[in-house]
Amino acid sequence: MSSPLVSYVAELINYLTNNALSLKAIDIHISVLAILLSLILKLYNEKPLAPNMLVDKIFIYPIKSLPAIEVDSAKLDAKGFELDRRFVLFSPAVEGAKGELGKDKIHLVSNSPMNTQISIKFTGDASPNSSDASALLPSSTIPTTLSLTSLGGQKYSVPIQPSTAGLSRVTIDMHSSPVDGFDLGEEASSFFTEACGQDRVVRLVYLGDGKREILGTMGAGSTGGIAFNDCASFLLATTSSLSALSSALPQGSAPLSIAPLRPNILLRPESSSSTLTPWAEDFWAALKIGEGVTMRLTSNCVRCVSLNIDYGTGKMKEKGEVLKKGEKRMKLMILSTLRRTLAKDRRVDEGSPYSPVFGRYGFSNDAGQTIRINDLVVVTQKNKERTKFDWPL
Numbered sequence: 001m002s003s004p005l006v007s008y009v010a011e012l013i014n015y016l017t018n019n020a021l022s023l024k025a026i027d028i029h030i031s032v033l034a035i036l037l038s039l040i041l042k043l044y045n046e047k048p049l050a051p052n053m054l055v056d057k058i059f060i061y062p063i064k065s066l067p068a069i070e071v072d073s074a075k076l077d078a079k080g081f082e083l084d085r086r087f088v089l090f091s092p093a094v095e096g097a098k099g100e101l102g103k104d105k106i107h108l109v110s111n112s113p114m115n116t117q118i119s120i121k122f123t124g125d126a127s128p129n130s131s132d133a134s135a136l137l138p139s140s141t142i143p144t145t146l147s148l149t150s151l152g153g154q155k156y157s158v159p160i161q162p163s164t165a166g167l168s169r170v171t172i173d174m175h176s177s178p179v180d181g182f183d184l185g186e187e188a189s190s191f192f193t194e195a196c197g198q199d200r201v202v203r204l205v206y207l208g209d210g211k212r213e214i215l216g217t218m219g220a221g222s223t224g225g226i227a228f229n230d231c232a233s234f235l236l237a238t239t240s241s242l243s244a245l246s247s248a249l250p251q252g253s254a255p256l257s258i259a260p261l262r263p264n265i266l267l268r269p270e271s272s273s274s275t276l277t278p279w280a281e282d283f284w285a286a287l288k289i290g291e292g293v294t295m296r297l298t299s300n301c302v303r304c305v306s307l308n309i310d311y312g313t314g315k316m317k318e319k320g321e322v323l324k325k326g327e328k329r330m331k332l333m334i335l336s337t338l339r340r341t342l343a344k345d346r347r348v349d350e351g352s353p354y355s356p357v358f359g360r361y362g363f364s365n366d367a368g369q370t371i372r373i374n375d376l377v378v379v380t381q382k383n384k385e386r387t388k389f390d391w392p393l
Contacts, residue, residue, distance in 0.1 A: 050379040051276050055289065055371060056239060056268040057258065062122075062146050062160070063087040063204075064228045065107045065115040068262065069122055073372040076293065076364055078224025079211055080233035081264060081371075083143070083160055086207045088172055088181070088228040089115065089192055091200045101200060106174050108230075109262070110306035114197045114314040119149040122160070150195035151314075158188065164208050172205055175230060175393055177212040181205040197314075214363075216390035218299040222363040231391050232361035235301055236281065237263040241358065244278035248341050260307055260338060263359055267377055281360045282348065285383045290375035295362045300348075302355035302389050307339035351389035 059068035064085045074081040089107035096102075107115060122143035147157045167182040188204035196202050211225030218232060226233055237258065246256035258266055269276045287295045308316055342356035349357050 048379070049382045050280055050284070051274040052270040053238070053267040053276065053377040054270050055265060055373055055375045055377060057266040058371060058373060059262070059264055059266075060084045061262070063089065063120065065089060065109045065112050066118050066120050066148075067116055068259070069120060071122075073370050074264075075370045076367050078367045079227045080224075080229060084264065085228040086160075087146075087158075088174070088205050088207075089196065090170065090172060090203045090205050091198060092203065094200055104173075105200070106172060107196070107202070108306070109309065110304050112196060112198075113306075113309040113316050114151075116309060116311050117151045117314040118195050121147050123147045123157070148191070148195070150191070152194070154191060154195065156188065156191035156195075158184065158204070162206055164206065167206075170203070170205055172228070174212065174228065175215070175391065177215055177226075179207065179210045179212045181207050181210060215392055216299075218361060218387075218389075218391065219363060220298065221296060221365070223365055224367070231301075232299065232363060234265060234295065234362040234364070235263045235359050236265045236267060236287075236295075236297065236362055237261060237359040238276060238278075238281055239266060239268040240276040241278045241281065242266075245338075245342065245358065248344070249338070256338070257311075259311055260309060261358055262306075265371065270376070279346075282357065282386050283383050284360060284379050284381075286379070286381035287362075288378045288380050289371055290369075292369040293364055293366045293371055294380075295364045297360045297362045299361040299387050299389050299391075300357045301359040301361055302349055302352040303339060303342060303358055304355070305339060307342065348386060349389045350386075 058071050058074050058081075060071055060074060060081055060083055061068050062083050062085070064087065074084075076082070089112070091105040091107070093104050094101040105111065109116060122145070124142045124144040143160055145157050145159055147155070149155050162182075162184060164182045167184065169180045170183050171178055172181050182205065184204040184206055189201060192202040192204055193200075207227050211227065214222055214226055214232070216231075219226075222233070224233070229235075242256060242258055242261070246253070249256065281297070282300055284297045286297065289295060305316070310316075339356065342358060346356040346358065347353060349355065
């Protein structure tokens with residue numbers, strides 16, 4: 001550490017060493033030295049743990065496995081963002097069938113890639129007439145309904161908080177953390193069975209007031225449980241890591257969208273002049289967001305084959321499929337190599353050593369607070385080592 005303050009302390013120590021002083025003078029100099037040393041330690045300890053950041057984008061996924069809705073603000077409740085993953089699609093086992101058809105199926109984006117082709121938006125008072133699944137919801141809009149459109153143009157809508165009176169209960173056992181939800185009936189089932197392109201019935205299930213248990217140690221200190229999120233209330237990512245991943249893709253690839261990585265919150269550096277190191281978030285333990293939200297980051301997000309989905313077609317790319325023989329330009333979308341690119345040097349979690357890492361799981365007990373675009377984000381605590389993913393999948 002080099003500064004005038006440090007230089008002064010060094011000169012003072014040298015002076016005391018080489019000059020005979022009275023005891024009173026020595027006491028005075030020692031007191032001054034102690035004060036100066038405490039100031040140095042305070043300045044060192046107050047050094048920012050990371051550059052300040054801003055909230056760049058906020059995403060809510062009302063129905064698990066469907067596209068996100070990008071919003072300009074989101075309110076927290078006990079389980080995460082309000083309206084986030086409060087619905088899930090479920091295919092009951094086909095009676096008498098063998099293999100996969102003989103098992104219950106919970107629709108995840110990894111096992112139901114065609115679900116990414118269903119358009120979804122919030123509608124409500126003063127809502128814009130837009131079919132864009134990522135359209136911002138104006139702050140003046142009070143969302144009351146989820147409006148969906150299939151690839152074939154069929155439409156369906158459901159209240160964001162439907163009445164559960166008279167509905168049948170169904171148990172959704174996701175990642176060994178079961179919860180009872182409510183089957184929303186035949187109209188919903190008819191729409192999703194066709195829209196999802198499944199060879200079996202698809203049911204829409206609403207969580208209601210239920211919650212899933214957080215397994216492993218990542219939920220320590222959390223009081224609310226989770227909805228139909230995989231493992232945590234929130235998933236955070238940074239533009240710096242997104243850019244690093246995009247740069248590592250094959251030459252000729254277009255800039256990578258954040259869509260296939262499916263975070264709730266995307267962070268960017270506060271100013272264009274500040275540098276945020278890619279993958280720095282691996283070590284973050286806590287954040288302050290805006291004025292009222294403290295978020296604990298407890299586990300890195302280990303990634304599955306869903307990264308290989310072509311969001312343009314809803315199909316899973318074949319392993320190793322990158323270039324079509326005889327063509328000079330890239331034929332396939334960059335998603336075909338996304339997971340393999342991550343896997344080159346991002347298998348960094350000892351708890352899941354064969355899965356690449358992108359993003360950080362988080363929890364907050366600040367229900368009722370709101371996170372907004374451009375909120376200031378400050379890292380308030382860091383870990384010396386990476387945490388270990390220990391959800392028993």
